[in-house]
Amino acid sequence: MGASVTQTQRTCVGCREVDAVKHLVRIVAVNTACQVDEKGNAAGRGAWIHPNSSCLNRAIRTHGFDRAFRKSGLDCEPVSRWLDNKSSGVDAPELTREKESG
Numbered sequence: 001m002g003a004s005v006t007q008t009q010r011t012c013v014g015c016r017e018v019d020a021v022k023h024l025v026r027i028v029a030v031n032t033a034c035q036v037d038e039k040g041n042a043a044g045r046g047a048w049i050h051p052n053s054s055c056l057n058r059a060i061r062t063h064g065f066d067r068a069f070r071k072s073g074l075d076c077e078p079v080s081r082w083l084d085n086k087s088s089g090v091d092a093p094e095l096t097r098e099k100e101s102g
């Protein structure tokens with residue numbers, strides 16, 4: 001009987017394209033900041049975005065998050081930091097202290 005797998009789709013708040021949720025990340029508003037909901041199960045209203053900087057920049061420029069969460073002046077810094085970490089690929093802890101050679 002044709003077990004059709006229905007893929008859940010969401011609209012990216014950056015480029016406004018509809019895509020499968022597996023290609024998107026969920027963003028939630030915690031107080032006045034946007035946070036990445038990596039598990040996709042945080043409570044509350046969510047916004048979806050492609051995990052790349054161009055979509056994030058577009059979302060910021062077009063106030064996509066503000067619209068999605070019906071808030072204004074949301075801080076998207078946590079999302080861009082998360083994206084930076086993700087795109088750098090490697091865990092590069094900033095705690096690496098320069099040892100004094102001697």
Ligand SMILES: [Zn+2]
Nearest residue numbers: 012015050055
């Ligand atoms: Zn997008």
